[in-house]
Amino acid sequence: MSRIDDVTAWEVLDSRGNPTVRVAVESGGERGVFTVPAGASTGTHEAVERRDGGDRYRGRGVTDAVAAVTDEIAPLVEGRDVFDQRGLDAAIEELDGTRSLSRLGANAVLGVSGAALRTASACAGQPLYRYLATEYGVDGTDEEGRLPVPMINVISGGLHARGGIEIQDFLVIPHGRDSIRGCLEVAWDVRQAVRDWLLDEGHRPLVADEGGFAPPLDGIDEAFELLVDAIETAGHVPGEECSLAVDVAATHFYDSATERYEIESLGRSFTPEAFGDLVVRWTEAFPLVSVEDPLAEDDWTGWRRLRGRIGDGVQVLGDDLLVTDVDRLDRAVDAGAANAVLVKPNQAGTVTRAVDVVHRALDRDVAPVVSARSGETCDATIADLAVGLGAGQIKIGSLARSERLAKYNRLLEIERFGDPEPPSVSAAAFGPE
Template sequence: MEPGGRRERRWRQLQGPRQEAAEYYRDHRVPQRMEEALNALFPLRPADLYGELANYFSKFSKAPVICKLVGRKVIDGVGQPTLEVEIYCTVKNYEKRICSAVMSFHSQIPENALPETNEADEKERNDSVNTAVEWVSDSLNTMLRDLKPTDQCKVDEMLGEYFTKQAEFKKEIEKQEEAAAEVTLALTSCTPSATALPGGKKAAKPGRKVSAAERMIPPAEPVESVLCGSLAIGATSLAIAKAGATISRIPLYLHIALLKHGQDLPKEMTLPLPMVTLLNCEKIPPAKLKLMKEVMLIPPVQLSLKQGIERVLDIQKEMTRLLESPGKVQSSPQLADSKKGKAHNTGKKAPVKGKYEILTGMFKSPDEMVDMYVELINKFPFIIALIDPLRKEDRQQWNNICCALGSKCYLIAEDAATCISKLKSDQKINIPTCSGVVLKYINQTKVSDLIELTGLVDGQRHITILGSPDGESSDDSLVDLAVGLGARFIKLGGLSRGERVTKYNRLLAIEEELAKNRTLREANLAFIAFDEESQPEKQLSDVLPPPTQDSLPPQLSQLPENSTLT
């Protein structure tokens, strides 16, 4: 017991000094001084330090991979069904929703389509969206699992192979149906005389009874069919690109630029100039003008994008005031929110007896159309672009108008460049001679397709315009695509409606970011002088006229804004 008693007595002897020391440290706030000293040596607080350590060690963790794709049926800007694709990735062993993308459905409706055709188009849209949802949630979900979202080329390659198989499967079914229909027709045919008369009549009507003078414009090319469910391909490709940008912690436009330039980021980037719709000529009663569908404004390159948008808004407000009827307020033509897809059903540039109808009841031959455009540009030199001034089938006149006006304005083909995948794959496709093309991200288009095709167009000294598709959504990815791809213009419509204004706001935000990083390069315009001997039937890849003008004509630089007609 003695040893234990000594320890207890010694403990009691030490309690006094310990208590005094504790009171001394507390009174003199030594802990606070120690904390201040530590903060001076290590500026990061413990939580920040842990965060830095976590970020450091996360570099050695497994890269995020795709774990799930979800397809969903949503509503676009005009109340039509379309597709949304959500991407989930495994990040540090946890499933996490990364992003989503919305794809617009697009189909080419023939000119002057009947109401029955429009109803069939709506049914086709619903079927296509439902099929796309199944593709994404089932086949594509299984196929792309465990792939890295940053491997865009690999993903797009697999998406392209899947689409090709589905297209071949559809063709095989159609062949079987045609064979079955022929067998049924052969079995149901009764007497040869009964079938000979109708057959003879049908053969006689298509027989070309029109004179040679009336065949001034080639017939319309067949409408490109859209594979049911094809928008699953484009939506998934875009969603993967957005996921890759999110995982890499960079904006989508930088991610696209890296993909286009082989992971070499350009030192400077140019913003596309917006083509802002000012007037929708189809909305002006009594709609006698058949020549133009839209009048658009392009802000001057000397102004910042923000300044240009503000100027366009001022012009838009003044135009609205001038177009309002006295005594009542009407919705302005440029703010019309009708379905843009219906615009293709009008009589705009439709041939009647081989001629173009420019006003109700007033027709001009293709040669007269070229002369009229030349006179128009000479009288109004501030018009710097004409979009689809002629029908895409009228290639001889496209060649003539490019030779006449190529050095004074841009001659842009939009209708001829709708199907990007066909432009890329079909070497025999006929594109009229032009200054550039309007590309739209629709249906089975993949991000890699846009990158490849814009690279081809850039190499030919042509210009690329990214256009907003029919039935657009509030997804603003189109703006990032245009910036990353280096498009010269972007065609978004008027400064109205949420899904459009969202894109304009995104464009302004990118301008602010590039200006802050000092990577914003001023845009420039250079028209193309075409060789008079250039052939209209050459492919887009064969028409390589170098630009001969480095700046706008003097009269253009003096005007407050530039314009374009379509």
């Protein structure tokens, strides 16, 4: 046993310049640090972070969450076995007393949970990905884990860009490559081709929260067409060497009062059935292999209908629908509503909850996609998490901004100095094997 000796927390700033929580856990002379990210397009059902309110940072301060760590969580966990992640997380959940972790704050809870995980790997004398693979890996993944296929943001809209088209993210998925290095080279080629187009058209290559370009576009189809052209310009074959993915984030332009999707860029209002038709048309017209949050977060009927129409050739990926929650994942699988789940540790609130979602997804033939948030930090834990758990896919953001590159660079480091299985497309997802 290695007992937790000390827990400290303090307020730092994330990639949007907003306050967030950083926690350090010490045990036996080792120290693990974890910094909590934050989302902009948050789902109604996800764990609830704690913010101060008031005038300071326009209410977004986290001194109350820091105090929750210092005053309540630290006395509970100090003296506990740092290797007992499940027991530690369960004790903090019980202390909080809510499913959403809203009393202490999910940012306070995850800060301690994540820092304890990093301390445990240090005490074990193992890189984090290897510790995760050894302790929490699944059958078919060896003790070195498996490198994920990256899903890389190139064009942004919606709440991540605050202007232009409503669809939140347009991404590329390099597949058929046997290394992270090779995947990133393909994605870099495509992103650079888009940047060249922007400059040729006289646009400034400004980027949104996750590093994707946010150009003025006439409509949604133009974004898809721009990416297809960029893949070809970069010398790759659309649908064979590089495919497309999209994060629709449909909840954020869904009007629950009228039960319609309001798409100002198209000058139209859609019923759920009609918007589903539009999504299906995208999958037929473009090399689109993954569609995230294509409908509102509680439209279970619409999700089931759309999933049935799209079939297994396209990944129907639940984020706001599933919020990294085992019960909602089970419901979606039973209903035939999704065949992939986004895994965000801060959406779940603890490391244990996130690990359990990955395990349940793999058990039920659902593709887990470990994901960053739009408000990120240079903490690279999710890179190790994706490798160690053998998740198969990761969604970090674009090839820009240090908070994104820290995670890509960590994957490159693991690839160079470790011995994980190479990236391969999961059977439930997309593209050629």
